[in-house]
Every structure is written in C-alpha cells, then in structure tokens.
Amino acid sequence: MTQIECTLCPVHGSLRTRGMTFKGTIASARAPKTAVIEVQYLRRVPKYERYEKLRSKIHAHVPECMAVAEGDVVEIAECRKVSKTKAHVVVKIVSKASGAFEEESVHAAKRKKPSRKSAGKG
Numbered sequence: 001m002t003q004i005e006c007t008l009c010p011v012h013g014s015l016r017t018r019g020m021t022f023k024g025t026i027a028s029a030r031a032p033k034t035a036v037i038e039v040q041y042l043r044r045v046p047k048y049e050r051y052e053k054l055r056s057k058i059h060a061h062v063p064e065c066m067a068v069a070e071g072d073v074v075e076i077a078e079c080r081k082v083s084k085t086k087a088h089v090v091v092k093i094v095s096k097a098s099g100a101f102e103e104e105s106v107h108a109a110k111r112k113k114p115s116r117k118s119a120g121k122g
C-alpha cells in the first residue's frame with residue numbers, strides 16, 4: 001500500500017477549512033496543484049426587484065489526492081492563504097465533465113434558439 005503524501009489537504013493533511021464554501025465549474029486546471037473555479041451567484045437588485053446573475057473566478061488549491069479537469073463541478077472551501085492567489089481548497093468533486101455531457105449542452109443550446117425567435121413578439 002502506498003500512502004498518499006497530502007500535506008495541503010483537509011482530509012489527509014493538516015489544512016483546516018473555515019468560512020465559506022462554494023460550488024462551481026473548473027474554468028482552468030493548467031497550473032500545477034491549482035484550479036480556477038467559476039462560481040455563479042445571484043444578487044438582488046432592489047430597484048428592479050429582480051436578481052442579476054453574477055459570476056466570479058476563484059483560484060483554489062487542488063490536493064494531490066484529487067484529479068480535476070476542466071469542466072468538472074467541484075466544491076471548494078475557504079482556508080488559510082496557500083499562495084499569493086489561493087485561499088481556497090477543493091474539497092469534493094461533485095461531477096466529472098464527459099463527452100456525453102458536452103453533447104447534451106450543445107443540443108440544449110440548439111433547442112433554445114428557435115424558441116427565443118418565436119417568443120419575440122410585443
């Protein structure tokens with residue numbers, strides 16, 4: 001049995017999490033042990049009594065025990081500053097991105113287009 005050396009990990013290491021947790025999609029996983037997570041959230045606009053959809057990108061640390069790729073949906077938690085730009089750590093992979101999933105989203109986008117045109121009256 002080989003033991004995973006995970007020092008900066010909330011499960012295997014001593015990295016403690018606190019504060020906020022976010023769920024988002026991985027926008028980039030190019031840098032080693034790092035992932036850029038895009039988080040979508042709603043903010044209420046009092047004047048219009050509606051919500052505006054906002055998104056922001058959070059750089060998070062990826063522990064050695066986790067293998068993430070672009071498009072994966074992950075859960076991140078706030079922790080101490082790990083590097084200059086990282087103060088969050090990936091704690092859970094919610095769903096993996098796959099080819100079948102991408103096809104589905106393409107079909108969904110195709111379906112949306114004609115319905116928008118037909119609804120454009122008044």
Ligand SMILES: [Zn+2]
Binds near residue numbers: 004006009012064
């Ligand atoms: Zn670990």
